[in-house]
Amino acid sequence: MHCRQEMRFIGEKTALERLADIRSRFAEGIRRDFEHAAKDCLTCETKGVCCLDAHFVNVRITRLEAVAIVREIERLPAESQASIRRKILDTVERFGLENAAEDNQQTYACPLFERDTGCLVHHTAKPLPCIAHACYERKEDLPPDELLQEREVRVFELSRRTYGSDGLPKPLPVALKHLL
Ligand code: SF4
Ligand code: SF4
Numbered sequence: 001m002h003c004r005q006e007m008r009f010i011g012e013k014t015a016l017e018r019l020a021d022i023r024s025r026f027a028e029g030i031r032r033d034f035e036h037a038a039k040d041c042l043t044c045e046t047k048g049v050c051c052l053d054a055h056f057v058n059v060r061i062t063r064l065e066a067v068a069i070v071r072e073i074e075r076l077p078a079e080s081q082a083s084i085r086r087k088i089l090d091t092v093e094r095f096g097l098e099n100a101a102e103d104n105q106q107t108y109a110c111p112l113f114e115r116d117t118g119c120l121v122h123h124t125a126k127p128l129p130c131i132a133h134a135c136y137e138r139k140e141d142l143p144p145d146e147l148l149q150e151r152e153v154r155v156f157e158l159s160r161r162t163y164g165s166d167g168l169p170k171p172l173p174v175a176l177k178h179l180l
Contacts, residue, residue: 036132037141062159087111
């Protein structure tokens with residue numbers, strides 16, 4: 001007898017709650033077990049370079065993570081929303097991200113970084129690689145890659161079960177552009 005395994009879909013609201021839970025547990029673990037060995041961002045003399053360095057940033061996100069970020073953008077005053085939207089479109093265009101969506105090496109300056117306030121979604125919808133990132137003097141103090149990868153696989157699966165087959169995670173500006 002032929003047996004076909006059906007994918008069990010979940011609702012967006014539930015998926016966003018689970019995403020928030022994965023994110024906050026991950027952030028708690030990174031804070032507890034690793035960040036004490038990292039440089040303090042509050043005293044950083046190059047604050048934001050980690051988000052704006054166009055040769056370094058290559059954060060990819062799933063559609064579910066993009067939805068969580070867009071919800072936060074939509075809470076902002078209309079003027080700020082319009083300005084973020086412009087920055088997102090400009091970033092996609094400037095770095096040719098739309099055509100390089102499947103290229104993991106394509107980097108960009110993140111449009112969610114604000115000079116005065118830092119990451120726009122720091123407390124609410126920060127992507128997992130950004131949570132894991134900090135500046136460590138010693139390589140052996142860094143969180144192991146598997147820790148991040150394991151969470152990324154869970155979030156990818158969550159997104160897939162929410163929206164069906166939706167391709168690979170995309171560069172953050174592209175994923176946001178598709179929803180805005
Ligand atoms: S992660 Fe590094 S570069 Fe970025 S603000 Fe913190 S110390 Fe500075
Ligand atoms: S999402 Fe936030 S932390 Fe991540 S690169 Fe953009 S501004 Fe930086």
